[in-house]
Amino acid sequence: MTEQKIVRPTPVSGFPEWLPEVRMVEQHWLDPIRAGFESYGFCSIETPSVESLDVLTSKGETSQEVYALRRLQEDPRDGSDARLGLHFDLTVPFARYVAQHFNELVFPFKRYQIQRVWRGERPQEGRFREFTQCDIDVINVDRVPLHFDAEIPRVIHGVMSELDLPAWTLNVNNRKVLEGFYRGIGAEDPLEVIRAVDKLDKIGAEGVRDLLATKVGLSGRQADACMELAGLRGTGPSIVEDIAGLGVRSDLLSQGLDELAFVMDSLGDLPAGSVVANLSIARGLDYYTGSVYEGKFTEWPDFGAICSGGRYENLAGAFIRRSLPGVGMSIGVTRIFSKLLAEGLLPTGPSCPTDVLMVLPEDRARAAGAAQCAARLRGRGLNVELYHQPDKVAKQVRYAARKGIAYVWFPPLSDDRGHEVKNLATGEQTVADPETWRIG
Template identity: 80%
Template sequence: MTDQQLVRPAAMSGFPEWLPEVRIVEQHWLDVVRAGFERYGFCSVETPSVESLDVLMAKGETSQEVYTLRRLQEDADDRSDAKLGLHFDLTVPFARYVAQHFNELVFPFKRYQIQRVWRGERAQEGRFREFTQCDIDVINIDQVPLHFDAELPRIIHDVMTDLKLPAWTLNVNNRKVLQGFYQGLGIEDPLEVIRTVDKIDKIGVSGVSELLSKKAGLTDRQVGACMELAGIRGTDASVVEDITAAGVRSELLSEGLDELAFVMDSLSDLPRGSVVADLSIARGLDYYTGTVYEGKFTDWPDYGSICSGGRYENLAGSYIRRNLPGIGLSIGLTRIFAKLLAEGLLTTGPVSVSDVLVVLPGQEQRAAATAVADRLRRRGLNVELYHQPDKIAKQVRYASRKGIPFVWFPPFSEDRAHEVKDLATGEQTAADPEVWQRP
């Protein structure tokens, strides 16, 4: 192959990949997340990476993010794949899953789902085109108890604490508060205002105010009231008093305030400041109808949300003639992981997952070395057999470079015993493969 024929090896922008010593840490994180979800009785499901575009479009304003799927060598008259796309989140496929398996599920159905998702957006810090999401959702028939609005953030708090993340805050709001407040102000299209206010992190208060005035047609009084509401924050249920002090009244607002107070009261035992009622949080997607969540790193306020979600009244009901409301929260695992790696805050693991390397002095000893490795594996150890006869020093150096902590020397003559070398201490001692335990 000539130089002109060589293809430069490079990962696509927005499609992260890790070296083995980083990937091993990510896998540990996934185990921690999985264990945390299961502690609260959530079961695992997995849906296909591909959904019909009709399913993917059920969520609202997402069409620009969807990667469509087609075969490179498709027949000219074969349009069977023309309406397929890669899922851009896990909530919409989950809603379809529940509707499809409705008669086989026990409700309330509590599931977690950890999968890759794809979004066709410009790659930048914290934004990827392919990434892993870790979702928990509860769907029930007719009504999801408000209890879950508080339980889900508690689960996320436990999991993210177990991951030992740098300081972060879970911000909580309620769409009923926003919509009811805007209705009380006489705003004709509250949902348009919610979508606009959700841009505060991106364009700031002045940018949102200008959009509300020029695009949404709000009066100066209405814009001022909206911005005053967006500026309210509190660490307990007393935040409700700050909202009611604005003097705006509506039935929907009162309902939302009661729900917000319930959530804040229910989480009051968590460390102060870890959960904050933040009235600027809107979550711009149309299907959210009640409690909404958005988690942020404390030291990187301009970085994207690290967890998010909320209550949706009948997303699954789009596919079945039953009322199936739900509530969910998602951890953006790749976004968190990539940030800590970039900041040098991630302690990487070894290149290898092996506990022991069994040496191979010569080809004639391969059968004996293989037998020793198998005996150790049957006892639960991860064991690598060196791949070819080499000088012992080279084999030990190989183990050291890969981070394999122990090197095993089988007795390749009758007058010798098994020995194991601890590469951390340099100590080499006799060992029995039937009883030896990694210290």
């Protein structure tokens, strides 16, 4: 071994990395998410991690978050790399994808996308520079049936229920209800009202009321009505009557109430209290136009959304002259995962996927038999590690215990013995048949 300069390996802030036993838990999260998406017929797409900067900045707003690429040793013959950057979400690449492959897709197009995204932000709790997002969207040409306003949150609720999370609520609202209501009370700029009410979490009711009076210019009575609306919650379609009870009327409000009632009614079979109509939820500024969704942990209201989304008027207007409305949601899987890890709420198990450690006998013929037995068990769907050298059996068993392997298999170690399996948790050792033995 030659002495060389050592580069001390240190974690790079904002780029999470897990030990094998944590990574196994992450895989046991991502697998059912994928399976859940597919169980509703959503297809997988992946886009390159890299898009042209023109595409990434087509909406103009997020440019400060983008990581642009440069080749460490630029080649003057090829300046195009300077125009590339890493995607910061999966929505912009999806929009570009749909526009680019428009004629080859079947609409309504239902896709899921589970990929890493990158943001050049300062890292903080729940904010990473590299993280995994899980998105589902349905888009269609010109019109998306209301059906999907209920199906999308149902899918998300279903897959997140598989994750065994601490208590959380899926909040539902409708931007038409908000905008229609604010118009109905005579607000001149309903979007300004939405922007003010959207700050409830940050500045509280008093702060929002102040904003409505001073910045938005509402009368005291108008502001009261807005605050009353924002205070409404309901777990079923009857929320619509509560809203109507406030006495405000407009066509847009009526349309929004129909949509909200449809969603709450359609999701009525989900466990009581898991879906809440929450009239204070607005989700950002201009993007969403109908249903909006936001999931939050009950215990950590300040942690921010663990999933979110909504209905939008046009996905890919920056890339194609077609109207492509849609509904979609995103799960912030890295945020949730790292939060639970930090709270000590992720029970981690073994550090490898091995079900069975096959003991390697010293005798060469018996060792070959052990390899064959391992192959047979693998053929039956088990994950089987054949121990790598003829160490003392006790040492082989210790290796299994250190890796968290549940079972140790003893192939015949002498002529008068058969196959035996030891359960390391119980210490029980029993005779076993490679053709029929099962876990548990």
